Amino acid sequence: xxxxxxxxxxxxxxxxxxxxxxxxxxxxxxxxxxxxxxxxxxxxxxxxxxxxxxxxxxxxxxxxxxxxxxxxxxxxxxxxxxxxxxxxxxxxxxxxxxxxxxxxxxxxxxxxxxxxxxxxxxxxxxxxxxxxxxxxxxxxxxxxxxxxxxxxxxxxxxxxxxxxxxxxxxxxxxxxxxxxxxxxxxxxxxxxxxxxxxxxxxxxxxxxxxxxxxxxxxxxxxxxxxxxxxxxxxxxxxxxxxxxxxxxxxxxxxxxxxxxxxxxxxxxxxxxxxxxxxxxxxxxxxxxxxxx
Numbered sequence: 001x002x003x004x005x006x007x008x009x010x011x012x013x014x015x016x017x018x019x020x021x022x023x024x025x026x027x028x029x030x031x032x033x034x035x036x037x038x039x040x041x042x043x044x045x046x047x048x049x050x051x052x053x054x055x056x057x058x059x060x061x062x063x064x065x066x067x068x069x070x071x072x073x074x075x076x077x078x079x080x081x082x083x084x085x086x087x088x089x090x091x092x093x094x095x096x097x098x099x100x101x102x103x104x105x106x107x108x109x110x111x112x113x114x115x116x117x118x119x120x121x122x123x124x125x126x127x128x129x130x131x132x133x134x135x136x137x138x139x140x141x142x143x144x145x146x147x148x149x150x151x152x153x154x155x156x157x158x159x160x161x162x163x164x165x166x167x168x169x170x171x172x173x174x175x176x177x178x179x180x181x182x183x184x185x186x187x188x189x190x191x192x193x194x195x196x197x198x199x200x201x202x203x204x205x206x207x208x209x210x211x212x213x214x215x216x217x218x219x220x221x222x223x224x225x226x227x228x229x230x231x232x233x234x235x236x237x238x239x240x241x242x243x244x245x246x247x248x249x250x251x252x253x254x255x256x257x258x259x260x261x262x263x264x265x266x267x268x269x270x271x272x273x274x275x276x277x278x279x280x281x282x283x284x285x286x287x288x289x290x291x292x
Contacts, residue, residue, distance in 0.1 A: 024263070024266060025263050025266035025267035025268065025287070026136035026263050026267045026268075026287045026289065027056075027101075027136060027267065027268045027287075028056060028057040028136055028137060028138050028267065028268060028269045028270055028285065028287055029055060029056015029057030029058070029098075029099065029100050029101045029135070029136065029137075029270070030056060030100060030101055030102060030135070030136055031100055031102055031127060031133045031134060031135045031136075032134040032135075032136075032289065034132070034133070034134065036132075037127075037131060037132050037133050037134075040127060040128070040131040040132070040133065041100070041102060041103065041125060041126075041127060041133075042062075042078065042097075042125070042126055042127070042128060043077075043078045043104075043123050043124065043125050043126070044062055044065075044077070044078035044079045044080065044081040044123070044124050044126065045077050045078060045079075045080060045081060045121060045122070045123060045124070046081050046082075046118050046119065046120050046121065046122055046123075046124050047063075047080045047081060047082045047120060048120045048121065049082065049120075050082055050083065050120050052083070052272070052274070053117035053118055053119050053120075053277075053279075054081070054083075054099055054117065054118040054122075054124050055099070055101070055107075055115055055116065055117055055118070055270050055272070055279055056099055056100045056101035056102075056104075056116070056270070057098065057099065057100070057135070057136065057137045057138055057163065057269075057270065058083060058098065058099045058163050059083070059084040059095045059097075059098060059158055059160065059163065059255075060081050060082065060083060060084055060095070060096065060097055060098065060099050060124070060126055061081070061082050061083070061084040061085070061093050061094060061095065061096050062078075062079045062080070062081055062096045062097060062126070062128070063079050063080040063081075063082070064079055064080075065077070065078065065079045065080060066080070077123070078123075081099070081124045081126070083160070084096070084160065085160055085250070086160075086250060086251075086253070087157070087158060087171075087253040087254065087255045087256070088171070088253065089256075095129065095158065095255060096128060096129060097126045097127055097128040097129055097131070097292065098126060098127055098133075098135050098137065098290075098292060099124055099125065099126045100125050100126060100127060100135060101116055101125075102125055103125055104116065104118065104123060104124065104125040106118065106122050106123045107122070108122075110278075112276075112278050113277070113278040113279050113280065114279075114280060114281060115270050115272075115279035115280060115281060117279055127292060128292075129256060129257075129292050130292070131292060132291070132292075133291075133292055134260060134289050134290070134291055134292075135289070135290055135292060136267070136287045136288070136289055137163075137164065137165055137287060137288055137290055138162070138163060138164035138165070138269045138270070138285065138286070138287060139164055139165040139262060139286050139287055139288035140159075140164055140165065140166050140167070140205070140286070141264060141265070141286040143165065143166055143167050144262040144263075144264050144286045144288060145262075145264060146167070147259055147262050147288065148262060150259075152258045152259055152260055152291075153258050154168075154259065155168040155254045156168055156254065156255060156257065156259060157169045157205075157251070157252055157253060157254065157255060158255040159205060159207065159219060159251065160207070160249065160251065161207040161209070161219055161249060162207070162219045163270075165255075165259070165288050165290070166205045167203075167204075167205065168254060169200075169201075169204045169205060169206075169251065169252035169253070170199065170201070170204075170252050170253070171199075171250075171251075171252040171253035172198060172199035172200055172206075172248075172250065172251060172252050173199070173250050174247055174248060174249060174250040175194040175195055175196060175198050175247070175248040176194065176195045176245070176247055176248075177192050177193065177194060177195075177208065177210075177211065177245040177246050177247060177248060178193050178194065178195055178245060179192070179193040179242065179245065180192045180193070180211060180216050180242040180245065181242065182235060182238045182239060182240075184238075186234070187234065187236055188234065188235050188236040188237065188238065189223070189225075189232055189233065189234060189235060190216060190232070190233050190235040190239070191225070191230060191231070191232050192208065192216075192230070192231040192232075192233075192248070193229055193230060193231075194229045194230075194231065194248055195229070196229060197228050197229055198228075198229060198231060198248055199252075200222050200226060200231060200248075201222065201226070202222050202223060202224060202226050203221065203222060204221070204222050204252070205219060205220070205221050205222075205251075206219070206220060206222065206231070206248060206249070206251055207219050207220075207248070207249040207251060208220065208231075208246055208247070208248060208249070209246050209247055209249055210244070210245075210246030210247050211242065211244060211245065211246035212242070212243050212244035212246075213239045213240045213241075213242070213243070214239070215235075215237065215238075215239025215240065216239050216242060216246070217246065220233035220234075220235075221233065221234075231248070257290040257291060257292050258290065258291040259288050259289070259290055259291075260289045260290065260291055261288065261289040262286070262287070262288045262289075263286065263287050263288075264286045265284050265285075265286060266284070267285045267286060267287040268281045268282065268283055268285055269281070269282045269285025269286070269287060270282070
């Protein structure tokens with residue numbers, strides 16, 4: 001009889017009492033490791049026309065760099081980076097790539113604002129469309145569930161206000177709001193009147209900006225009653241009497257990405273407060289991995 005040691009070579013575990021917190025989520029604005037793709041990481045300079053700082057996972061537009069005041073080309077620092085405003089190829093403000101946190105050591109953090117941010121004039125790293133990078137982006141939670149088991153090339157759209165992946169919506173132009181009102185019907189609803197036929201259908205996601213009171217602004221889903229020049233949305237809280245009318249932001253259209261994976265409720269996504277200027281992590285966020 002000899003002494004033996006019993007072992008199960010297929011068992012993966014951890015030592016009792018050791019640190020055993022695990023996570024299987026993604027971080028918005030980071031790319032999955034790919035040795036063949038990492039050298040396509042590019043950089044540029046955030047334009048002085050931007051009113052918000054830049055963070056990772058934002059749809060961006062890259063412009064050709066201009067000559068510096070000294071006459072020396074500024075392309076050594078990269079092109080001018082702005083937030084994209086549409087998915088129409090070759091149009092002004094079209095999506096040309098996605099910003100990432102990867103290797104962007106010039107971004108700024110603070111105890112109150114732990115998400116790295118880049119101000120105007122600072123460097124922004126990004127991957128261009130067609131680079132083959134797999135980037136984690138914020139995704140609408142309800143839509144993420146619907147994406148599961150679907151084809152990776154199904155049509156999807158991008159919400160340029162919330163900076164997240166949303167269900168496919170046919171493209172529609174910007175429209176001026178001429179009136180807005182609130183009613184207690186159905187638990188609270190707001191109705192917007194647009195100048196012309198808006199092209200938004202029931203179930204579509206859209207953005208309203210520039211309204212006063214601010215409660216009328218935001219990202220909404222059109223509900224029953226939406227037609228022609230009327231937009232109806234669920235709004236449980238009465239924002240008050242509309243005193244300044246705003247705009248229906250242009251949106252919709254297919255964004256040319258493939259959805260490879262989703263993670264619901266266990267990812268880190270960015271929450272930006274425009275009042276304080278702080279950006280914090282939502283550690284219960286939902287993301288999608290898109291091939292760009």
